[in-house]
Amino acid sequence: MKDSGFFKCPGSDPSAWAKPEIFLCPDCKSEVDIWTDEKKGRCPFCKTIFERPIKTADKPYYDALLKKAFELGASFVGMIPVLDIVVDDHLSGLCEHHQCSNYGSSAGCPPYVSGSDGFRRLMGAYQEALVINIELPMEIMLSHQRREIFRLLHGIVSSVEQNAVKMGYSNARGFASGGCKQLFCSDYQECRVTTKKGDCRNPDLARPSMSGYGIDVVKLLQRAGCTSECARDEKDNKISGGMACGLVMIC
């Protein structure tokens, strides 16, 4: 029968189907699914009901956050559309299969983070991301000073994230390379969050590791316009210099 164009079932067009997007609960910061046809979300953990955050294409935050990151010690800051972030299942799988010493050590590392699938879903709720890098000579990368640099990175990322929140971007969310157990809680036997013994000891510093989400850090730096040694080798994706990279997603 010829399609008249008038009697189409409204459910026959998959592009019109509602889909879930992830937002952060304004109270407890847990991930909350809000479907694209819903105006409000309800946190399954603390039960807070909140309005769906409005996405904005404006960038009034950019200069202030960029300045903040440089003041605190970043050597590169760039902005990219969130859709340009490359997420690779293979990279998140390396945490487990290569038995990274950080695996299972904290709430910021696998298996306690939602991995590459979770990150792809999270990307749907954001528009832009600040990419932050601290470039460091390989000899420092391989020395005991490495820990201090990665602690600094987490501090910069969390501070930029919190500045974005103060500017009204309440769902700003930061990620940083390096496992937080090793960086901040090495004097303790356990992560307090994963053992359900309390809240994070370092909420103003520690942020989830980017590796556990499968974020391709070299491509991230390249796409953000970083021309330093560590992001140079496009061909085989080799890291030829030291780097400590972070990301703050903003919507």
Ligand code: SF4
């Ligand atoms: S308590 Fe320590 S190990 Fe656990 S999430 Fe916080 S900083 Fe990381």
